[in-house]
Amino acid sequence: MKIPIKWLKEYVKFKLSPEDLAEKLTMAGTEVGAIEYHGGGIENVVCGKIKAVERNDAHLICEIDLGTEIIKTITDDLSLQVGDRVPVASDESKLAEGIHVKKIALSGVESFGMLCRPHELGLAKADHVMKLPLDAKIGMDVKKVLGKNGIVLDLDVLPNRGDLQSIIGVAREVAAVLNDKIQNPNVKLIETNRKVNIKVEVKDKELCPRYMARVIEGVKIKDSPQWIKEKLLLSGVRPINNVVDITNFVLLEYGQPLHAFDADKVDKIVVRKAKAGEKIKTLDEQELKLDSGILVIADSKKPIAVAGIMGGIGTEVALNTQNILLESAFFNPISINKTSQMLKLRSESSVRFGKGVDWDGVAAALDRAAQLIAELGEGKILAGKIDKKAKSRKCKQLAIRVENTNRLLGTKLKAAEIIKILGRLGFKKIKSSMKSVTVSVPLSRFGDIEREVDLVEEVARIYGYDKIDTTISRVSQELSTDAFEKNSRKIKEILAGAGLYEVQTFSILDPKYPERLGLEADYIPIANPLTEDESVLRTIMLPSILKAVDHNLRHQIDDLGIFEVGKVYHKAKSYVETNMLAGALTGQGADFFALKGIIETLLFEFGSSKFESIQSNLLHPGQSAGIIFENKAVGWFGELNPDISKRYDFKKPVYVFEINLEVLFSAIKLTKKCKPLPKFPKSDRDVAMFIKDSVTHAGILETIREVGGSMVEDIQLFDVYKNSRAYRITYRDKNRTLTVDEVNAKHEEILKSLTTKLGVELRK
Amino acid sequence: MVERIKAVEDEAISRLNEIKNLQELEAWRIRYLGKKGLLTELVKNLKNIPTEDRPHFGKNLNITKNKLENIIKEKRVTLESADKEKKIKSSAVDITMPGKGIKRGKLHPITQVMNEVVDIFLRLGFSIADGPDIETDYYNFEALNIPKHHASRDMWSTLYIEKDTLLRTHTSPVQIRVMEKKKPPLAIIAPGKVYRRDADVTHSTVFHQVEGFMVDKNITFADLKGTLTALLHAIFGKAKRVRFRPSYFPFTEPSAEVDVECVNCGGKGKLSNGESCRVCKETGWLEILGCGMIDPNVFKNLKYDPDKYSGYAFGMGIERIAMLKFGISDIRLFFENDLRFLKQF
Ligand SMILES: [Zn+2]
Numbered sequence A: 001m002k003i004p005i006k007w008l009k010e011y012v013k014f015k016l017s018p019e020d021l022a023e024k025l026t027m028a029g030t031e032v033g034a035i036e037y038h039g040g041g042i043e044n045v046v047c048g049k050i051k052a053v054e055r056n057d058a059h060l061i062c063e064i065d066l067g068t069e070i071i072k073t074i075t076d077d078l079s080l081q082v083g084d085r086v087p088v089a090s091d092e093s094k095l096a097e098g099i100h101v102k103k104i105a106l107s108g109v110e111s112f113g114m115l116c117r118p119h120e121l122g123l124a125k126a127d128h129v130m131k132l133p134l135d136a137k138i139g140m141d142v143k144k145v146l147g148k149n150g151i152v153l154d155l156d157v158l159p160n161r162g163d164l165q166s167i168i169g170v171a172r173e174v175a176a177v178l179n180d181k182i183q184n185p186n187v188k189l190i191e192t193n194r195k196v197n198i199k200v201e202v203k204d205k206e207l208c209p210r211y212m213a214r215v216i217e218g219v220k221i222k223d224s225p226q227w228i229k230e231k232l233l234l235s236g237v238r239p240i241n242n243v244v245d246i247t248n249f250v251l252l253e254y255g256q257p258l259h260a261f262d263a264d265k266v267d268k269i270v271v272r273k274a275k276a277g278e279k280i281k282t283l284d285e286q287e288l289k290l291d292s293g294i295l296v297i298a299d300s301k302k303p304i305a306v307a308g309i310m311g312g313i314g315t316e317v318a319l320n321t322q323n324i325l326l327e328s329a330f331f332n333p334i335s336i337n338k339t340s341q342m343l344k345l346r347s348e349s350s351v352r353f354g355k356g357v358d359w360d361g362v363a364a365a366l367d368r369a370a371q372l373i374a375e376l377g378e379g380k381i382l383a384g385k386i387d388k389k390a391k392s393r394k395c396k397q398l399a400i401r402v403e404n405t406n407r408l409l410g411t412k413l414k415a416a417e418i419i420k421i422l423g424r425l426g427f428k429k430i431k432s433s434m435k436s437v438t439v440s441v442p443l444s445r446f447g448d449i450e451r452e453v454d455l456v457e458e459v460a461r462i463y464g465y466d467k468i469d470t471t472i473s474r475v476s477q478e479l480s481t482d483a484f485e486k487n488s489r490k491i492k493e494i495l496a497g498a499g500l501y502e503v504q505t506f507s508i509l510d511p512k513y514p515e516r517l518g519l520e521a522d523y524i525p526i527a528n529p530l531t532e533d534e535s536v537l538r539t540i541m542l543p544s545i546l547k548a549v550d551h552n553l554r555h556q557i558d559d560l561g562i563f564e565v566g567k568v569y570h571k572a573k574s575y576v577e578t579n580m581l582a583g584a585l586t587g588q589g590a591d592f593f594a595l596k597g598i599i600e601t602l603l604f605e606f607g608s609s610k611f612e613s614i615q616s617n618l619l620h621p622g623q624s625a626g627i628i629f630e631n632k633a634v635g636w637f638g639e640l641n642p643d644i645s646k647r648y649d650f651k652k653p654v655y656v657f658e659i660n661l662e663v664l665f666s667a668i669k670l671t672k673k674c675k676p677l678p679k680f681p682k683s684d685r686d687v688a689m690f691i692k693d694s695v696t697h698a699g700i701l702e703t704i705r706e707v708g709g710s711m712v713e714d715i716q717l718f719d720v721y722k723n724s725r726a727y728r729i730t731y732r733d734k735n736r737t738l739t740v741d742e743v744n745a746k747h748e749e750i751l752k753s754l755t756t757k758l759g760v761e762l763r764k
Numbered sequence B: 001m002v003e004r005i006k007a008v009e010d011e012a013i014s015r016l017n018e019i020k021n022l023q024e025l026e027a028w029r030i031r032y033l034g035k036k037g038l039l040t041e042l043v044k045n046l047k048n049i050p051t052e053d054r055p056h057f058g059k060n061l062n063i064t065k066n067k068l069e070n071i072i073k074e075k076r077v078t079l080e081s082a083d084k085e086k087k088i089k090s091s092a093v094d095i096t097m098p099g100k101g102i103k104r105g106k107l108h109p110i111t112q113v114m115n116e117v118v119d120i121f122l123r124l125g126f127s128i129a130d131g132p133d134i135e136t137d138y139y140n141f142e143a144l145n146i147p148k149h150h151a152s153r154d155m156w157s158t159l160y161i162e163k164d165t166l167l168r169t170h171t172s173p174v175q176i177r178v179m180e181k182k183k184p185p186l187a188i189i190a191p192g193k194v195y196r197r198d199a200d201v202t203h204s205t206v207f208h209q210v211e212g213f214m215v216d217k218n219i220t221f222a223d224l225k226g227t228l229t230a231l232l233h234a235i236f237g238k239a240k241r242v243r244f245r246p247s248y249f250p251f252t253e254p255s256a257e258v259d260v261e262c263v264n265c266g267g268k269g270k271l272s273n274g275e276s277c278r279v280c281k282e283t284g285w286l287e288i289l290g291c292g293m294i295d296p297n298v299f300k301n302l303k304y305d306p307d308k309y310s311g312y313a314f315g316m317g318i319e320r321i322a323m324l325k326f327g328i329s330d331i332r333l334f335f336e337n338d339l340r341f342l343k344q345f
Helices: A018-027 A142-146 A167-178 A226-234 A242-254 A333-343 A348-355 A359-377 A402-409 A415-424 A452-463 A483-497 A513-517 A542-554 A592-604 A642-648 A661-667 A697-711 A740-758 B002-017 B022-033 B038-048 B051-090 B109-123 B151-155 B173-181 B221-236 B296-301 B318-326
Strands: A002-004 A031-037 A043-056 A059-065 A070-075 A085-094 A151-156 A191-195 A200-202 A210-217 A258-262 A269-273 A279-281 A287-289 A295-298 A303-306 A324-330 A380-383 A386-389 A396-401 A428-432 A436-441 A560-571 A575-586 A609-613 A619-629 A632-640 A654-660 A683-690 A712-721 A724-731 A761-763 B134-136 B160-162 B165-167 B186-195 B206-216 B242-249 B252-261 B285-294 B310-317
Touching: A002 A226, A018 A031, A018 A151, A018 A167, A018 B242, A043 A070, A043 A142, A142 A226, A167 A242, A200 A210, A200 A386, A210 A269, A210 A359, A226 A242, A242 A258, A242 A348, A242 A359, A258 A303, A258 A359, A269 A324, A279 A303, A324 A359, A333 A348, A359 A380, A396 A402, A396 A452, A402 A415, A402 A452, A402 B221, A415 A428, A415 A436, A415 A452, A452 B242, A452 B252, A483 A560, A483 A575, A483 A592, A483 A661, A483 B109, A513 A542, A513 A642, A542 A560, A542 A575, A542 A642, A542 A654, A575 A592, A575 A661, A592 A609, A592 A619, A592 A632, A592 A654, A619 A654, A619 A661, A632 A642, A632 A661, A654 A661, A683 A740, A697 A712, A697 A724, A697 A740, A724 A740, A740 A761, B002 B022, B002 B038, B002 B051, B022 B038, B022 B051, B038 B051, B109 B186, B109 B206, B109 B221, B109 B318, B173 B186, B173 B206, B173 B296, B206 B318, B221 B242, B221 B252, B221 B285, B221 B310, B221 B318, B242 B285, B252 B310, B285 B296, B285 B318, B310 B318
Parallel strands: A191 A380, A200 A269
Antiparallel strands: A002 A151, A031 A151, A043 A059, A043 A085, A059 A070, A210 A324, A210 A380, A210 A386, A258 A324, A269 A295, A279 A287, A295 A303, A396 A436, A428 A436, A560 A575, A575 A654, A609 A619, A619 A632, A632 A654, A683 A724, A683 A761, A712 A724, B134 B165, B160 B165, B186 B206, B206 B310, B242 B252, B252 B285, B285 B310
8 A cells, every 4th residue: 555645644733753654663563664755766767659559569759748859769669649748868867776767679670768667666567658748748857746755654554454445544544543533525415406316236235335426427438637647656656637536536535435436427326246157348448258147237138337446437537428327336255255366356445345334434435435426526426325124333432441551462451551442443432340341443444453352452553562561471281292393303314414415395296206116107297376386286105206306316416315304195085185205315435235234324313224125116126225123014115116217318317216205203122222232252263155146144043143143243344356255243141251262163154054955165 | 512602693793684564573483483493403402412511501502592582583573663653644644535425414404493493492392283284264364353354454465365364474373273172281382384465575476483372360571571581592692682662463462573683784784894784774773573471361261361461472474584594595495495505504
């Protein structure tokens, strides 16, 4: 909401600087997003009149009269027409901060100067070249056209504060914040003797609880006076003609959307729901198909406006219009929001009706606009007004308890202070005691202030959040173990310690990932994705991990190890989300056993693990393994299948893993039990051998253990070269010291068994 | 005979001067003082000498022996210390060479900030809870006092899976899920991923939030202010000013937006070179989180008596805090996972 300070001061007097006012409003809940200084810093920009336009592909070549000379300028705004007044900047011009004159050169056409868009003059951002009022003098400095040094507050109005979508509403808020009073506009209507004769029928009083209208006859459609144009321009609205400008002006002033019909083109007004199949062509030339839920304004035959959202073509005010039917209404906010979403139509009107307008403002704004149309359009207001309403709305009465207010805020306010604060906001005291205050809620806050707690908030924000104490409470709740958090943090610390970097990836992906990985496309799609790249939920971590690998490889980071703890998503009877751990290793030092070592190190923290061979399309058939933790299959790892690698254009092997954390964490045994330390010495014996291809490490261990029995405490593989292996066997008895002869005999026995059973060739 | 002793002594001393290391010294010792050494041979020879000459001869022999033993002792000390020095010298290292190493990875900056926030609340006695990413319209909106077609729904641009099923737009549904199952007193934080249909340099379709709430008898807005001020001081430093200003959320009343003094310009709105601060858009303040007292309508859905219990709730975007803390200007950097980026934190 744009609030020109000069305009605001017509309703509330204050001496604060714009910055101080902005600070006060912000701290009372209405954030001032920006303070705009119009014309400040803008120099040598003048008003030009378009004399001729010529289309050249995506551009218009405009001939522009600057008063002193005529220039040719190229623009990409195709909406310009002959006769339009536009701001023209030249090389010597100064524009809003950070914007410079850009020249568009087109083959064969020389371009002088630039046509400015509103933000280039320090106004709100817009796609189109700014159009100045049609009576703006050619060659005049735009600062004069815009109103010199207009200062405008740009407010971010909260969704519950429909009452602040008007200058008067903001004036009321400023008055409350500054503890001051407001001055309402002085509306004096002069009606003729003839009475309003239009028939109005409201068929749906729930969607339209109040419908008012007046008729003004003999209106001359022409340009608005400068004082209206200036206010509209500063508020970001383009002046069109006096009647349209007045409806916009009153919309800004009161926050009440109005609609002006050409009274001669409307035989009667029926407010009803659209019939299935009905259509309407709106003012912006769209043909809309209506359905039966949508509220319309119709004449005796057809819809002439989508209620509260947009008028139709054919009944609008045109240059030859003489008699005006002016509508002011209260439409059901929910219905307006629904229709606006359904038709994808948003307008200044729909936004205001959607937040709810002021019940009393419906009448006040109608009179204000009728008065202005009569004054500025030399028309006559017919006697009386149409006012069809469900029932009169009365101010709601609400009680606020003193103790409850202090209980919620942590304050020590008294009844008198509460009455004072609410009084500043226009809540009138009905009755009060030490314990409780009853007030009536102004109709402008209808729908926003409905409960005691809403009053508590009003008290808090005007009292000042900064005046409320800062304390810290604790509650005596049962301590939780937060096991998932603890374990996943452990995982992250261990893996980072092992040299891997943690990544954070999107859980929503490109739907092409299953095809790249040779998987079935059983993902959950998003109905309204922002982009195709982020349109399905992943069923597996791998594609996210590979995306991160791919990014790094493309940026010449060839050696990397990464991991992530994240979720995958499946649809069964309901939606299932599973916490997973996944990662990848590639480049220098990366191989199957490097990754296996990391996984072993990780699982060693939680319990005992082993590995078994598996078949997976995701992995290299000769370098793939299943991970078994405490006898449960928890995941897999190995080299990424070379076919997939090729699809990603990875030049070196990438080793990947994925572990289901839900299964892993549930398999962790909670008890850790201490075993006594050995009391007697150990004896080590080494064995070196050549093995056949069919012999595995696991087979060797098994053979040694089988023969060694309880005498063998530990077996370590300490050297590997091609098919040569060297092991160190540790012998120990927990009850006595083993003799040299005993150890030698057992060791010989083991060597013999290795030779006969596995056919290894012992090395001396 | 005495001459022979003298000759051995002279030879020994002259040879000793040429000795350069411990091995030569040992050879010298064996030659003169060893079991078969020259001096030892002379001692053995005593028995061939007339008895009356023996004392005189023996005395001379002893003097020479002691002399040589002392000399060798001294020489050994000199040689040993020279030897030690040489060894130390030869094993000196270039301390500027790189360490051998354990290559350590790092936690993602989002995780680092998330852990920091979570740890602060764990110390304040909060427990962790979580909820699903795929939520129902009921938990994400309706139970939080955001009815269908209400103007406030525009505050969240939502990604839908199907009708009434969506990707949660905030972590606030966890409030409802916890309060449905448990009774006060409660102090809960819920970290997690959230989704919005919105993307640019400061907005990401997927990002992280931490939700927190406390419900008991007599929990006040002052408690909310105290707790969040403590949090922000812990994250951004005690010297930073914090302000609470009125705002609107359908699920809290009163509601507040919390700002912290701009980390870029120190709250001045302008940089030291006079340029305007882009981080805070010249306001001197950074919007950090939204919060408020839980709305009685939320309690009513859960059958909590709002006259008996009160509570506060807050939600904050972790990426936003991390961006401000680390000076990151583009949110997309978090999710590209470029190692050159991740190594910096
Ligand atoms: Zn700043």
